[in-house]
Amino acid sequence: MKNPSDEKKIGTENPVPITAKEEGLSVQEKFEPDISGGLNELFEDQLKQIYWAENELTKTLQQMISKATSLELHSALSEHLEITRQQIIRLDELFSKLKMKAEGEKCEALAGLILEREKTINRIEEGDLCDAGIIAAARKLEHYEMASYSILISFAKALKLKDSLRLLNKSLQEEKECDEELSNLSLEINIEATSSS
């Protein structure tokens, strides 16, 4: 008599894993975006949010540039606008490497920072005080980006996404340099702003 326990149980076997080598990918860039839950999903969410953020920031930076009076601030923001456009291209590349569709996901935290910037800067006349407000707002936005890239880097390390790490590290370094430049600029502009108030 056939023992029921000898029968093959359909659907209980683990599927044969497809190795990264078979797919022609480097082991480091093996990523499965369709898997829900786990670190993959968190990484994907963060990636979409920074993509949305960088795209929004191109508009925000243009508005800040149009209100900046200091030539140094105007130049620093214009340079960062160009860098931001490059960072978007870099994220496009990253999505492509991971075989994911490049799409953004609105981040309410960043939307709040952008709204706060508008409220602060729009009520101040252009000049030293407004420039000080622009730097304050821009640095908050920079720190959001720095935190986002740092988080993505820690996830990419855990997921062994070597190429992604390289791209993310480059963007993080640029954000840090921009924040440092704005911080240095604020030393002079904040003092000038004291005579505007």
Ligand SMILES: [Fe+2]
């Ligand atoms: Fe950026």
